[in-house]
Amino acid sequence: MSSDNRITASFVVPPELSDRRLDQAAAELMPEHSRSRIQSWIKAGALTVNGRVCKPRDKVMLDDRLSLEAEPEAQVTWEAEEIELDIVYEDEHLLVINKPAGLVVHPAAGHAAGTLVNAVLSHAPEVENLPRAGIVHRLDKDTSGIMVVARSLIAHTSLVEQLQDRTMGREYEAVVVGTLTGGGTVDAPIGRHPRERKKMAVVASGKPAVTHYRLVERFAAHTHVRCKLESGRTHQIRVHMAHIKHPLVGDPVYGGRMRLPKGATDELRDALAEFRRQALHARQLTLEHPETGEIMSWEVPLPEDMVGLLEALRTHVKEMENNEF
Template identity: 45%
Template sequence: MTNSEEVVVEPELADEEALEEGEARAEILQIQIPEALAGERLDKALARCAPALSRTAIQRLLALQAVWQQAAAQSADATAWQAVRSDKEKVKAGQWFALHIPAPVPMALQAEEIPLAILYEDKDLLVVNKPAGMTVHPGAGPDGWRGTLVNALLFHCRDSLSGIGGVERPGIVHRLDKETSGLLVVAKNDGAHHHLSAQFAVHSSERQYLAIVKGVPEVTGTVVAPIGRHPKERQKMAVVANGRAAVTHFRRLESWGGCALLACRLETGRTHQIRVHLAHRGFPLLGDPLYSRPFTPPQRWPQAEREIVAAFARQALHAARLGFTHPKSGERLQFQVEPPEDFQQLLQALRTVS
């Protein structure tokens, strides 16, 4: 196909609140037929336009009446859509089709004997130190339903987890990204879950993170910028005018070699909030695969330190402090945990070259 005959494919998420990377979500794929495919059978043309879907998958969607054709071929915004019933229909150039791709059917969650670093536990809640690389709850694909924090909690707590989060997120009050390490509180019953969630909603809980960023920001600062899904790259979030209100406070603790260590405090809890806000201010997290470019250490640095910094392949973010009021006793609980070894090695390498 020539550039003038490019296929127009416009994906939309049916669930705009689906937040985690890799999380299962329904999708609507809008496709406009190019000149080069005029006269082809519908199933064949759609398979050509959507390489991620096999012809068999398209035929299955047709059988489910999940493929819709727009009555007016001139615009993707018209409202007159109708289900297509035959895969043998011949397509015309300029026609619009919408493929309603359902989210994967949830699998049964299995308890797994995965070690947990538990800092505190009673009959109402527990506080864990999540390692980097562990997903909090199940996501898309068969492998996304194994090895998560929820799998580990099901084994450790058995039936003692709140059900408010649904079958995929028992006990989960708040989340950390897969590659972010640090503190999480988990509810063991619905009463505790309600109480803890309310504290997060009114910002009476305390969440402080350590972040290593590229660049050296001012000593203290606050980012007030709404966050929503990125308009083009759907796996990312971004500062957007119609996003949800988000506030991040930061304080510079150290700086060296064109990088800095920040303490970040959240007022709100939006997806990727610290990562998005700091990148928006021009200080992206070191190692962040979504919001930062790779950091190349200067040649003048010692080889050992250059290798440590270059090898750090996740966002340099650690949930270091967590504070909240106990839902039953009313006692104020405060927890603090040191960053994991790879984060500390990165810190030491940067301090060495300062």
Template identity: 45%
Template sequence: MNDSNRPSDKHTEMNQIELTHQTTDKQIGHRLDKLASQVFEGFSRVQLQDWINEGKLTINGKAQKPKYRVKIDDVLQLSATLEQHGADLPEDIDIEVVYEDDDVLVINKPVGMVVHPGAGNWTGTLVNGLLFHYPEQKHLPRAGLVHRIDKDTSGLLIVGKNKTAQLELMEQLKDKSVYRHYKCVVAGDAEDLQRHRLINQPIGRHKTQRTKMTVMQTGGKDAVTHLLEITPLKQNYSLVSVGLETGRTHQIRVHLSSLGYPLIGDAVYGGRQQLRAGLTDEQREAIKAFPRQALHAYELGFVHPTTGEDINVTTDIPEDMVSLINMLNDATQ
């Protein structure tokens, strides 16, 4: 879709926020960002820290750092503009809901669906579908989505159905109290993979290929991946269960390929390393023809933002990955 078909920015709504709070004796010594998250409800600490750093949340009319310790009778003043983008249009797109209550949705995203509108994908996204089935969420950023997965990765995503739930779940994601487990089919011997149960390598954007990410010893962001369970398939191939401690772009794909164990079907990070010795002609062709990275988000765990209950949601591996696993695990070949 060209830029002429892009939704117009005129649908952006600007909401002015003007809030104040005078500190009490019980709040003396609290960090500014922590106190602000308590007294200015409905905003994440990350958002409030940004406003502090931008000088939009001040103390007695002066800018301070987020770690500033408040004093008695300090006046916190928040003056900011909150943008709500209403350009994303509702579309009647099927959505598989695997968990739902008054505050939270968990969606099983199919392969090929983009999570939210962006360059080249202004329609047909999960956000467009959410806005059709849950129109009351149009006021939420990205219709309540808490995180994202790649277009060609399938599996579970959390959605907050109201502002409080979305912000609380985003804080849990930041605090690592949300756990996300994936299944992937990897070109790598199970015994070799056992030596890399913890992968702790910073990730950043590739210096020359800007659509790619890469492991970086300097300048990258912390990235930690755990290989939870490794099941051997055919010699030199494995089914791996992966846990994310951080959520960097393409993290699983980048970490495993950097060690020489690319995901099957990964056109960006895989290449010919996906083809190992010992394959039959049929298996070789199946690997070469697999149309996407063999990666599925099969399990999510989080603390319910209202009840405090521990919630665990799982979903089956999709049929295309099941067929690939069976092909590589066929003892008769």
């Protein structure tokens, strides 16, 4: 938990983290904090094991208690930039944003500026005192839609706990290759690809990941689906749908070659060829307000490019039906 002026947390080491280095175990238990910050807390004695000060490389054992009590401090060095944000909701604790496709969330190599974080620092400067500038979950650069940013320590702690407890509801819309006959669930662990380190994959050593999907509309050779996450692994929907042989339309990493339905018109061919991002949109977000406990939910409409893609697929189906008569 966090108070208004201190960062506090307490964890019991689970079986899967027993016999791991303290800094590694703490990083797994507190993914919202950077490894370097966790190591600095350990060295400063702010993060202890069973009340004892330890070194980052010391091993932790099953049922050890990790306790954190640290002073908040500026945790980011990124620059604030005046970049327009599509704000769906805000108060002193929360900032809910409709992120456009193409906007990177975090500054990184190749994207030191012009990111969502730079924009948030300009709009809400107080987030510089929060881990990762209040970002508790991400959307890929080319995924559009709704996401929440914490504006206070109370909110940050609450949102991280809701994500870890799987009580935060997140629903996405996607257009996938192939015709699905019904909804289903993909329960398959995700980790780094064994050979291509920039990709994720379904691997036995990965972290548990569960995606539920249901049909919205079926076309000649594509399907519009809604996906609900139980977990939040990197590229989860993209990896899971590709794993069941229904990759997202336009996905440059997991999609493979463009596939056209039989009798595809020039219009449909162009619509698919010109859709150069994964057809994925974060549609709805539901969470418990960190201060009031009220259950709040927001929904944002599909962006124009996905609306146009769906119209092209729908038009093709109608033309096929007309040609049968």
